[in-house]
Amino acid sequence: MKEKLERCFKIRLLLTGKCTAKCSYCHNEGQTKSANLLTLEYIKEIFGKLESKNNLPDEVILSGGEPTLNKQVKDIAKFLKSKSIYVSMASHIGHTDLLEPVLPYLDELKIHLDSFNHDEQLKSMGIPLENIINSINLAKKYPVKLIVNHPLINQTKTVEFIESARKMSLDCKIIEEFGNINNIGLDDVDWNKNGYFKYRCNGFKHVNSSHRLFLKRCDVSHDRERTLFIGAEGIRSKLEVKTSIKDIGKMDKLVTVI
Ligand code: SF4
Numbered sequence: 001m002k003e004k005l006e007r008c009f010k011i012r013l014l015l016t017g018k019c020t021a022k023c024s025y026c027h028n029e030g031q032t033k034s035a036n037l038l039t040l041e042y043i044k045e046i047f048g049k050l051e052s053k054n055n056l057p058d059e060v061i062l063s064g065g066e067p068t069l070n071k072q073v074k075d076i077a078k079f080l081k082s083k084s085i086y087v088s089m090a091s092h093i094g095h096t097d098l099l100e101p102v103l104p105y106l107d108e109l110k111i112h113l114d115s116f117n118h119d120e121q122l123k124s125m126g127i128p129l130e131n132i133i134n135s136i137n138l139a140k141k142y143p144v145k146l147i148v149n150h151p152l153i154n155q156t157k158t159v160e161f162i163e164s165a166r167k168m169s170l171d172c173k174i175i176e177e178f179g180n181i182n183n184i185g186l187d188d189v190d191w192n193k194n195g196y197f198k199y200r201c202n203g204f205k206h207v208n209s210s211h212r213l214f215l216k217r218c219d220v221s222h223d224r225e226r227t228l229f230i231g232a233e234g235i236r237s238k239l240e241v242k243t244s245i246k247d248i249g250k251m252d253k254l255v256t257v258i
Pocket of ligand 1: 022023026
């Protein structure tokens with residue numbers, strides 16, 4: 001059992017609580033929306049400790065808030081890459097100039113996008129679609145896996161969204177939000193009828209292309225057994241539990257739990 005859990009050990013680094021988007025459903029990983037920057041220095045300290053215990057994670061997710069607003073994001077990604085860790089980043093990618101320096105050090109970019117319709121996207125997130133398309137075109141020049149994360153809000157619009165993503169060769173992850181606030185769940189959509197067949201747990205493929213679709217329920221049990229959350233506000237083994245960031249000793253306990 002321990003071996004299995006260690007194989008999927010992930011750390012989500014909450015690089016900042018700040019974000020330039022304005023999604024109404026944002027839970028911001030349980031953080032406040034202040035800047036609260038996580039520093040490279042502190043990350044090095046934590047990863048030095050993990051490495052000495054031979055317990056480096058399989059994947060690190062750079063997250064936030066909006067991680068590109070942390071000026072050290074490139075150096076943080078570069079440091080993690082030097083440890084041969086799979087590095088992914090969850091971002092709204094609305095700031096192409098801030099994204100560009102990080103791209104060489106990313107294995108995967110999880111793009112938060114609400115709509116491929118210009119007006120709807122601006123209304124929903126406050127981030128212009130043109131900025132996101134520019135960032136996607138830039139990212140495609142790098143060997144980075146791209147996936148768009150999309151909240152399930154409206155069945156018809158989500159199906160249209162998936163079709164647009166497929167035309168752009170962007171895999172999708174459809175997320176049922178915390179508490180299913182939109183009263184529509186992943187089980188309410190007939191994925192087969194919309195051209196997708198299940199090929200693995202929560203994974204679907206399009207019948208006539210290589211396009212992939214993943215489904216995720218975002219609830220309070222979200223990744224709790226596999227993911228450690230580290231931010232300037234504390235270290236957590238699950239979203240609702242915080243501990244002092246100054247007490248590195250507690251890290252041992254949290255890692256042992258995982
Ligand atoms: S992009 Fe993410 S962090 Fe920013 S407001 Fe939207 S949900 Fe929150």
